[in-house]
Structure formats: C-alpha cells, structure tokens
Amino acid sequence: MSEKKAPFILVDGSSYLFRAYHVPQLQRMTNSSGMMTGAVFGVINMLKSLIKEYEPEQMAMVFDAKGKTFRNDLYPEYKANRPPMPEDLRQQIEPIHEIVKAMGLPLLVIDGVEADDVIGTLAKQACKEGRETLISTGDKDMAQLVSDHVTLINTMDKTNPITDRDRVIEKFGVKPEQIIDYLALVGDKVDNIPGVDKCGPKTAVKWLEQYGSLQGVIDHADEIGGKIGENLREAIDRLPLSYELATIKLDCDLEFKPEQLNIGQPDLKELKKLYSDMEFRRWLTEVLKELGEGEAGDSAGDDSEDGPSVALVDRSKYETILEQKELDKWIKKLEEVELFAFDTETTSLNYIEAELVGMSFALDNGEAAYLPVAHSYMGAPEQLERDEVLKQLKPLLESEKHKKVGQNLKYDMSVLANYDIELAGIEFDTMLESYCLNSVASRHDMDTLALHHLNHVNIKFEEIAGKGKNQLTFDQIEVEQAAPYASEDADITMRLHQKLWPELKQNEGPTQIFQHIEMPLLRILSKVERNGVLVDGKLLLEKSHLFEKRLKELEKEAYEIAGKEFNLGSPKQLQVIFYEELGLPILKKTPKGQPSTAEEVLQELALDYPLPKLILEHRGLSKLKSTYTDKLPRMISDKTGRVHTSYHQAIAATGRLSSTEPNLQNIPIKTEEGRSIRTAFIAPKGSKILAADYSQIELRIMAHLSQDEGLLKAFEEGLDVHSATAAEVFDVPLDEVTSNQRRNAKAINFGLIYGMSAFGLAKQIDTDRNTAQDYINTYFARYPGVETYMESTKEKAADLGYVETLYGRRLYLPEIHSKNGMRRKAAERTAINAPMQGSAADIIKLAMLEVDKWLKDVKGIKMIMQVHDELVFEVEEDKLELAQKEIPKLMQSVAELSVPLIADVGVGDNWDEAH
Template sequence: MSKLILIDGSSYLYRAFHALPPLTNAQGEPTGALFGVVNMLRSTLKARPEYVAFVSDAPGPTFRDAMYDQYKANRPPMPQDLGAQVEPMLAIVSALGFPILRVTGVEADDVIGTLAVQAHARGIEVEISTGDKDLAQLVRPGVTLVNTMTNTTMDDAGVMEKFGVRPEQIIDYLTLVGDSVDNVPGVPKCGPKTAAKWLAEYGSLDGVIANADKVGGKIGESLRAALPQLPLSRELVTVRLDVPLEQGVEALKLRERDADKLRELYTRYEFKAALKELEGGESAAAAPVPTAAPAVAPAQPADDLSGPGRYELVATEAQLDAWVDKLRSAELIAFDTETTSIDAMRADIVGLSLAVETGEACYIPVAHDFPGAPAQLPRELVLAKLKPIFEDPARPKLGQHAKYDINMLSHYGIVLQGLKHDSMLESYVWNATATRHDMDSLARKYLGYETVKYEEVAGKGAKQISFSQVDLDTACRYAAEDADITLRLHRALWPLLEHVPRLRSVYEDIEIPLVPVLAGMEQRGVLIDVASLRLQSQQLGKRMLELQQQAWKTAGHDFSLDSPKQLQSVLFDELGLPAKLRTPTGQPSTNEEALEAIADEHPLPRLILDYRGLAKLRSTYTEKLAEIVNPRTGRVHTSYHQGAVATGRVSSSDPNLQNIPVRTEEGRRIRQAFIAPPGWKVMAADYSQIELRIMAHLSGDEGLMRAFQEGGDVHRATAAEVFGLAPEEVSANQRRAAKAINFGLMYGMSAFGLARQLGVDRGEASDYMARYFARYPGVHAFMDATREQAHRDGYVETIFGRRLYLENLTNRNQALRAGAERAAVNAPMQGSAADIIKRAMISVAAWLKGRDDAHMLMQVHDELVFEVHEDAVDEVRAAVVARMSGAAELRVPLLVEAGVGANWDEAH
C-alpha cells in the first residue's frame, strides 16, 4: 500500500527549539531548532515515503481569529531566536526535496486534516508526524500519529489509552477541557478525567449538554455556566477537512535533493556530519551534529518511554518476596519513598515504590491510615526485607532527587549504598537551564509524558490531605509511576551524558558522589543557641523601632515603612526624589535596587534600606531559627540543593545559610548562635579569593599568576602593577581600586560601574581599567576568547567540563546581549569554584568516614564548617586544609584558611 507522511512543520520547529540548548554557529546565528528539525527530517527520509509533505503555518490571521478575537491571545510572540530560524528551516526542507505547504487563512492542522482525508479515501496509508494532541481527532484505521521525538505511534487504541476517549470523541473532549495555550474556553474545572468520564457516560458533547442539569456539585455549576460558549469552542478545536488546495496527494512526491544548496546551508550552519553524509562519507541513518551541538545524539531507546505503565499494589508478603527476588537480579533498581512531609528530617515513610523495567513498577503501602484503610504489610517487615538490598553497594540504585529518600531511609536504620544514578542530576548536568529538574517537568520535556500530579491525588491548599490519607489504588497509581518515570528518564538522559566524556565525569565524579555527603550533613544538622537568638531578636526589634522613628522625623510625619504605596508617596510625591526604576505597571519602584539608586540624594532611602535589612534578619533568622529546631535531634537541619543554580553552586533553604551577612555586626552575631556542644569546637575552612585564582589559572596571565605564586597581598601587588609603584608605596585608595577591578572584572563590571563603586569620574575609572589590561594582557585575551567561545558554542565550560548554557547571546536587545556576555566571562570562574568545593567535600567526607570526633555540618559559598572534638582539632584542621587545597591542580596555589572557635563567628 502507498503511504503519505504529513509532517507538522510548526510542531517540529517549536519542539526542536525547546528540546535543545541554544546553539549558534560561528556568526552567532541561532541553529538549535534548525538542527533538531534536520535530524527529524532525515529520520523521515529513512522510511522512503512515496508521498510526503512538510506543512507549516502561513503568516497572518486565520479564520479562527475572525471567529473569536481572543483565539491564541495568551500566546507570547515567537522568540526572536526561533523566528530567525524559520526561513533557513524552509530553505533546508525544500533543498531536501520535501514539498512545502503553507496555506493562508488556515492553520497547518487544517491542511494536514484535508490531505489525510483525501489520501485515506484513495486507499493511501497516512502517517502524521506531530506532537500535537489536537490531531488525535484524525486517527482512524489507516491514519496514525507518530511522535518522532519519543519514537511512538498512536492508533485508535493508543488514543483511547492516552486520552480515555475514542478518536471520534476527541473534538468533544477538547471542547470540554479547553486549551489555555490557544485560549479556547472550555468548562472551568473540567480536567481530562472529568471530560472522559462525561463522554463515557453521555456519548458525545451533545449528550453532555443535554444532561447538564444532571451533573451535580461545583463542576455541574461550571458546566451549566459554560453551555453558551461550548459551540464556539467546538468550532475552534475542530480541524477542517475541506481546505481548498492547489495540489492533491498525487503531487506530493519527494523531489530529488538539491545537493549544491544543501552543501551551502550545511556549511553555513556548521552541520558537519550532515555535510559529510551529503558528500557520501556517512550513511543516511547518521545524525548531523553541528560544532555547537551539546553532544552526539545517541540512538533512541528501543523501549517506549511515553506509553502507559502497569503498576502493582503489593498487599501480601508473597508479592513482596516476589519483588525482592526481582531486585536481586536487577541491573538497576529505581526506588522512591512516599512520606508524611516534604521535610525529610520530620517525615515518616507511608510507602515505597520500586521499578526494575520501564513500564512496570510496584507500590508497597505501609502506613496509610484513612478510615477503613485495608490491612497493609508492617513497615518493619517491609524495611527489614529491603534493607540488605538497599545497603548492598554492589546493587546499583537510581532515584529522582535521591538525597531525600536517603534521608528518609536513615530514620529507620538503613544506610543506602550503591547510588549509581539520579535522574534529576542527569538532567542538571546535561543542561542546567533547559528546564526545571522536578519529575513532572522532566517527564514532559524528555518523555512527552504527563505525570499524575500530587494535587490530583491529595488535593491542594487548605484541603490538601496527607499522603497517608490517600486511598491505596490512587496512591499506587501515583507512587508507582514515580519509580517507573524515574527509570524512563534515566533511559532517556543517561545515553546523552555517556556520549560526552567530560560531562559524564562531572556527573559520575562530582554530582553523584556528593549526594550522600550532603545527605549526611543534613542529617547531622547544626546546634543553635536559642536563648541568644531570642535576645538578638529583641535587640533587632528595638533597633528597627529607632530607625522607624528616624524615618518619621526625616519625612516629617508617620507612615508605614512596610507599605510600598505609602513609601512611594513620601519619596516621590512629597520629597520629589527621582524615580530611577519602575515596576512592570509603570509605578515608581521602592525595591532595594531602586532605593540604592537614590540613597545618595536624601537620607530617607538609606534609613529604609537599613530597616529592611534588620527586618529580614529578624524574620529569616533570629525568629525563624528558634522555631525550626528539630524536636527529634535538638538541631537545625537545612536542605541543600544540587540542581538549583545554573553555575553548579550548592544552595540551601529552610534555613538559607547562604544569606547570613558576614560583614555586618548583626550578621556576625547571628553566626555566634551557631555553636558547638560541650567538649567540641566549630571549625570553618574557607578558600581565599578562589574565583580570582581561577581567573589567573584560566587566563594564564603571567603577572596575575606571579602575584599569587609569591604569596603576598594580591590586591596590593595589582595596585603596584597598575600604578607603577613599589608595593610598600601603594595607598589604601589605590589598593581599594585594584581590589574593585580584580573582582569587578569577573562580573563584567564596566568603567561606569567601577566609577560608581570607587566614587571617581568615569574617565578616571576607564584609565584604571586601561592600565590594568595593559599590565595583565592575558586577562583581556581570556575574556575576549571566552565571549567568542560562548557565541560559537552557546555555552562556556568550567575547568572540569561542566557546561554553562547562556541565553540572549544573540538577542537583538543590546542590554540583554551584553548581560549574557558578562555572564559568559563570569560563569567559568563561578562554576569552577563550585566544582572545586564539591570535590573538596567528597574528599574530606571520605577521610572523615568512620570517625566520630569530627563532622562536616555546613557548606556556605567557598566555606566548609565542621564540628570537631577539641582533642582532634589540630589533626582534623591539617587534614581538611590539605584536602581542600588539593581539590584541583591550578597554575597558582589554592589557599585555604581554617579557624576554630566556640561558635561559627569565632571560627573566622
């Protein structure tokens, strides 16, 4: 039978754009979406279709816009980088020999629908290549949908499996659910499950409308209120099957490719492997890889990673034993815990889920306690049977944010060993900025799979119930899916990392070994002097009151310092100060940056800033820390995040230890409340000027390296070089200027910024910078080379190979482009510093393993904080300094300073 392949070109382009990092060629032209489209088209060519068409949206409004002026009103404009790739895409598609169809006044879907019906009527098999759910309405015997990104096919049974309705009910289904992206109004609060349920009960949309008065509750009210607009919604989601076309199916034959044109295009966009194939050097099955590609694209996994799963509720010991047998012979064990709280240090386990093959998983409930809950296996029994497997380092484990589950198991005496993979970290290392790294986001991006959301099973807001209250069947569907999707994500993501040795090393040698280290720090926690904090809180409150009185006196009347509206009135209406920054609605801004900008023009902005600073310390630390002491341990336990900061930095929350100021008296007093128990000391080990040392290493500048190698005051040495003086002749102001340049350059500081920081005119600041670059030419060359690499590749790298992708490098907005270039220069320093301290933590933790006289408690920026028994201080300090100093081999020394005291502040 003949076959027609209809390619949804608009879907291809958007999906490729969002699936790949922001790639560019040497000229800075965006190529990421183009690269993805070429890959998918070459896959289509392998099928050697008799008939084929590349269908794309034509510019301009369609009949749906005329029908409903709010149609697609919520859609943001096409990103500039994507728009720039439309014409090159069409040029490559045409050169490959694909007929291109763009019909004015309708959408690509309507052209595809019309051709599908025409071909089907002539007995031609139709395959629609798309990721668009709306086209499921076209499925019938002989017409299927193919998702080229997940390598899955959807026929009649597939539509029923995915949506819960038959293909002929899809239009009605879409009408009821609506579409927030296209701004098609559906029935408010009617989700996919409700729509499928109504259509199963009443047969069609007309049947639902006819029986609307029988639907009870709030959803029934929503349905009845939506009845007048449902006919319009149905028209909007219905794909037209009668678009007048200039050419029929018989004209849609693949033409001979234009090799000369392809050669020109592949060369321009640097698709080297595609060019090699064109010249006969590779098989057509190979994927083209531009020089800016993030990796060689691996083969698509053989198993279906987006289909439904089969999940087993484990209710008997025999079932549990059968799963234990599976675990013993598994190559990789995906596991997850369901608990009573997201706070791992306060939660209890409610159940566990396991998977060893994609598409199959189980849920073992152990503590569901809703009224009438059926008997479950005892938690002690389940954990006792799983403990030998969890603690066996020879049995590889996989988690999604596994650190949480490691902490949960630790409450029950299980020390997890053999963590081999973490799908969250696989995504984070592959591309930290491509998406959020939670399971729902990853499943959507890398699998094309919509997971069951927690709110769907437990509710949300004030009505949300504990997972222990969720019925077992629902809990199984949600929890077992977690383990299954974790395994599927690994199957999709690990092949990407495997093909890039340096990224694989970052993942295997830094991120995965760090997981148990951070888990151990979280479990240990830190001791807090609660009485001291309460006293500080009172004192901060008193000082805030004094600042409030001063502000009122300065303004001439009372007003609320916490009210932006009142503050706007006082600063800009009464005092007439300039509004240098504005809110998105055009109002004068009173945020920190805006107040700093006018702080030199009147005393009131500075008083407000001081007041806010104290208020933040009081609410975030002096009051909150005392409240979050864990009753189980008597300590405060922060949560560390590996997948949150694009540069690779570890961040913390609840409490955020990164934001306690170190240079203010109030901040230092808060650190005094972080104490050691009797007989112990707090030790703080801090890298000295690590990012500046990394700059010296990466730039290879002889003068800057010499300043560090000689071991003196690097800022004084820099000032001596810049001003042509002997080091002892450098004044305090000259040293301050050199320090500002040294650190400012790493953050892309301009002459204007330097002038503002030093309080000098712009000309003098420019002169300082010119002298600096004249004395340190290697730094200037490094900055230029880094910007060039960023434009060429779309990313920069750390010393160890972590990739840091940068948006806006080709943005037409000069300010955004300049910001991206500044970030490109800074990212290798910040990212390398992050990698180094992570390597240090892994090394130190390995040395501390088995000791009970020292514990690593905190990691804050470039500093590690320990609790050390007073008898072991000297030994531990020497070992920690040695391991931190040896965490990287740089061309300059890595200097570590370690102090000891009764509290964190004293240890500095």
C-alpha cells in the same frame, strides 16, 4: 426571544505580536535549544483568553504580510523611520502562525495591504450583515472603525479594555468619524505620517471641535494665529496625503466573507508537537489529556523517521504489594536485575521529620509496584508491617551490588537513615543526569522532565491529595489512589534514565562531572544535612527583641524626616514622600513610568539623603529578623535539637550548591547585625566550630585560566593580590597602597571577572565613568593575559554555545547569539565568569569528597555546613589540632592550579568566631 449570537472577532495579530514581545516577564523566556518563546507564549495566551471569554463561532487572526503595501507607493517614506524587527522576534512569527492554524483558527496574511486594512474590510462587511464585530487590538488607529456594530477590545488594558463610541470620545476627545482627521493633523512619527509640526492631541481636538473636520481646518487655516498657525499653513499641501495614509482601507479584494471564517477543529497531534517544541508545559498537558495519552496503554507518539517515541506508562502493569508472597516475588525480581528504580512515599518533605508510608519499585520493562506500609485512614487495607518489611529489604537496599536509580535519591537516602538503613548501590539519579546534561535547559523535577523528555503527564500529587490547608498527607490517601501515583514515579524514573543516560554519555566532561562529583556528593550531602548544626535559639530570640527595638527607632526617625507617619514597606507611599514631598532626584523609573524605590536606587540616594539610608537599614534589619532571628528557633528539630538545612545540587546553573530551610548561603556577613546571626551557630560542650575557607579562589582560577604573568607572579609570591592590583592600577609602590586604593582594586578585581562595565564600576567605587574606564584600561594594560582570556572565552562560547569548567562541567549559553544586545552581553559576561565560578564549585565539592573519605577513619569530627567556598566542621577539642592540620591540606590537594590553592582555617565557639 432568540439567543444572542456570539460576536464576529478579528484579532490584530501584529499588535499582539509587538505587545507580547515587550512584556518584561516574557522577554527572557526560552526553550531548551535557546530559542526565544516569550512572544509566542504571550500571543497565544491572549488569544486563548479572548476565545474563552467570548466563545466565538467565526473569527480571524490577521497579520501584516512581508513587503511593501500601497501606502509605500503613495509615500515612499511611509514607515521609513521604523527600526528593523528584532531577529529574536522575527523567529517567533512562524511558530505563532503554525499554532494558530493548529488551533483551527483562520489565519490571514494578505499581500499589498496591512492587517488594519483586512480587519477594516471584514468589519465593514460584517456590519452590512448586521453582525456585532469585536476587534482585538492595541492600535489607536483602529478607533476610526468603531461604530454601533464595531467595538475594540484591548486585552492588556485591565481598567478600560472596551472601546465603544463613548469611550473613543472620552479617550481622544473626538468622535470615531473624526479619528482620521485627528490622526492626519497630529501625524505619526513611528509610521512617518507628516501631520502638522508641533500639533499635539489637544490642538487637534480644539481645531476639530471648532471646524468639524480636516477640510474645515484647512478652509479656516488663515484664521489661526501664532507659530502653530504658520505650521498648519505650511503643512496644508501634505495634509491630504496624511489623511490618506491614516485611512484604513475598507474595500480590500478578499476571497472570503466573514461567514466563511469558521473556527475549525484543533489538530491535537500538531499542537502536541508545537507545544512540545516550545516547551509550553501546561498547554501540552491539556492536549495530551484530550488525546487520551495520559491513560494506560496509549503511546506518546507515532513511530517516525527519528525512531520510535518513548511509550507512555501502562498502569495496568502496576501492582500493589499487600501480601508476603507478593513481596517475596518482588524481592526476587529486584535481586535478579542489573538496575531497578526506587522511590519512597512519606508524610513530609522534611527528611528529619518524615515517616515512611510506602516504597515503589520499577524494572526496565514497565513493570512497577507500590508497597504500602503505613496508610492509616479509616478503612485502609491490611498492610505488611513496616519494621518487618524494612528488615527484609535492608540487605537489598544496603547492597552495593544491587544498583538503583532514583529521582532526588538524597531525600530517600535521608528518610531511610531514620530507620537505620544506609541506602547503597546508588548508581544513577535522573535529577542529576538532567542537570549535568544541561543545567539551564529547564527545571529538573520529575514532572517537568517527564513532560519534556517523554511527552508524558504524571499524576500530580494534588490530584490525589487535594490542595491548600486541607491537603492530605500520604498516609491519609487511599491505597487505590496512592499505588498508581507511586508506581508511576518509579516507572517514569526508569524511563527517564533510559532516555537521559545515553545522551549524557555522549560528552565526556559532563559524564565525568556526573559520575565523579555529583553522584558521590549525594551521599555526603545527605550526611551533612542529617548532622545538622546546633543553634542557640534563646540568643536569636534576644536578638529579635533588639532588632525589633531598633526597627521602632528607625521608624520614628523616618517619621520625623518625612513629617508624618507612613508605611516604610510601601513603595507607593515612599514614591510620594521621596519625590513629591521631599523632592529627591528621580534616578530611575519602573516599567510603568513611576519613580523607582528599588534597592539600587535607594543605595545611590542614601549617599546624599538620610531617609533612603534609614529605609535601607530598616529593610535589611526587617529581613534579618523575619528570615533568621524569628524563624531559626522554630526550625530547631524536636527529634535532634538541631537545625537541618536542605542542600540542592540541581538549582544553580554554574554548579554551586544552594540551600533552603534555612538558606545558609544568604546570611549577610558585611553588616554587624548579619554577622551576629552567625554567633548563634554554636559548638556543643567539649567541641569547637572550625571553618575552612578557600582564599580568593575565583581570582586564583582566573590567574590559572588566563596565565597572565602579573597575576601568576602576585599569587606565587604570596602577595596580597588586591594591594598588588592597586599598586599597578594607581601606579604607587606596593608598600604605599592606601586602604581606599586596595578597596577600589578589590572592586576592580572581582568586578571584571563578573563582567562589570565602566558604568557599574563607577557606581561601585563612587567615581565618574571616564575615571572608571581609565582604571579598567590600566588594569588590562598591566594584566594583558586577563583581557586575552576574556575575549577568547567569548569567541569560544559563540562558536560552541557553551563554556566549561576545569573539570568539564558545561554551562550552555542560549543567548550568546541573541540579536538583543543586552541579552547577548549578559551571556558574554556569564561566559567569562562561569568557568571560574563553576570551577570553584567543582573544587569545593571535590574537597568535600576528599575530606569525607578521610573522616571515615576519624571520630570526633563532623562536617556540618557548606557555604559558598567554605566548609564548616564541629570538632571535639582533642581532635582540634589534627583537624586544623589535615583539613586545609586535604582541601588544597584536590586541584593543581598554576598558583597555590590556599584554604584558611579559623576556630571558635561559634561560626562567627571561626570565620
């Protein structure tokens, strides 16, 4: 019995293109230059999956050509209703074509006909040869091509991807031979095919079941009564045209046959370039491996007109330091160079718990070495003793004279601090170089940077340690595997610095941010992290019990309203109860067309209905419990008795710090339960918690940037700016402003600097859209400088492609010229807000630098947290008066604005009391 031949595959490229473009997860996908890449990724991903599943030998990907086709000659209004292709989709077509060709796949774009016609012609030819043909499309019109030898596949339909003859009948109610008749009767609004007015699918199926064909329907038109019969008779003269427009042409004049459409060898060098341009990391990795460019001695690319490419690592130059004489040699080398790369290998990502397993070093000539000191697996080679090694390296590591570069050196600094070594001479950090160069371009981890900037694929940790629960810690990995991995990390760090630093130096603002804010801050954050905060675990567990009790009460109340028990966390069950059983209004639908139970929907429903309000309370309380009251007690370190967060400098695009394990930024303060979490952050005996918080800093920065006279005056006179705004917007004397008016004015003040629309403001302050627009108009009339600033900022952003903070930090806006209105407006809102939020981030960082400088000569005061615009300290009681006087003064001194910069101070036994 002969082996079954792989099917001949025809891919409807135009169908792929539009379907990929409308996938929500892909719609915001861009490369570093801001080009949209989601459709490219979606199309190629579908294509790769199809090829992997069917392993064809012959296939073609067919796209519509530009310009008119024979159908426009038949009917000038054909497709006249279609809107023009979005520009951000149009610009992705050529890269798709280039990648398809580089993959070795036949690409067909035939003038004068549509992709459907080319596919139909080739499918008919293949059928004549007895070939099984698979057409990959989502186009319903293609159902007319289905036969015993032609099948359709919809790769995005996970339930019924295959459409054969039986499926056509099941799906449309007619046979494949009747699909053209069906399409002619129903018409097509998108393609502007006339059809019969008000004739839907059910009517068309009914007529075709009764009369067999379109001609049969026309012949018996007089027998059909009612309005639909009149519509049919009125359409009779144009039905032949509709039939012709809906018919896929099967005799296109093509220069090739199916057997000539062979899949060729991929052009790996071209794919490497294209995937690199698009920044498709996984596929680029695969191509580089096929090219053998992950191995020692290979080059990342040929020399070109743009200059030589960065060479890949030569692992043959890496050394493993196992003997004293080798260590002596390397210490001498490191002492003699201007700069060396440094990295640590440890047992844990938790810097407090981590134990040092080894260190790696690299020079600027590609030499690198790994120094193992604590690999403990059975059969591990004899290694130099860790304490003795650290004793010898301490002078070098603590030397300001000997400059170091690393990737996320804050972690290495914190680990070495566990061994009483204070890492000094930290000159560069590649993670921060990348971040200051362009905070939104990509992630700033080493693997991403190596691939993006050097076209190099690092050895992955999983490759040497395994995955999941059986993953080894670094001390369990064989030295022979650990050494190249660790040495490469140091080597690539040096190479990244050599690539990034010259680029960063070209722009003064980002360079200043890097040298005078981010790099000095690295040390301080390490110190703040290691200081940690004292947390009352017992109190938190008590709160967990109280929250658990309240959650059960909420569940019981919800069951009573619903009339049955259900899972409060299940969107499906909530949909049924809300919209089918309780009849609540549907305010919004999901992308799949289901009634939404998202947070913002529940908030709106909660204004009028009790169950959504209960669900919201249950969600909030459940999150507090799982994230904080249950988790924080388990995060108290056995070593220190404290909780130690990790601060991240290279995450938020605007420059704000973020924190994880635990996330201190997200502890809610608007609810009593949220504030109660802060009561567990306590001072030790004999000390107090002091919190210093910048007052309305972003509004003050807005006043400074806009130079609006009204705002400047309000801050200069020390007025409550929200009350002052309320007096202006609601036209009442300042002393007669109500609490509700002030609350609404606060929403206006903050909403406008975040680019809130009238619709958004209306929802925020519970009014109608017209009233909200009147408030906005009045606000801008009273504060014209703010509107001028906003408009000029949008114009500047459009000209430059970025905005800057007061200190020169840049935020690039890749979508500021997007043809997609929603994306462009989002970029414009970011342009307005980023200078304020980013400047506030810079100011709090400068404050940390200034306060830390003062703390060097003061004992009994420790900085323990940074949260948004707030610094939190642990202060011994005899230093409290000094701290209350000096800390706000220092915080206020770091920036000279056109309005006073105010830092409010609070003191208490816990964080909540001090806030």
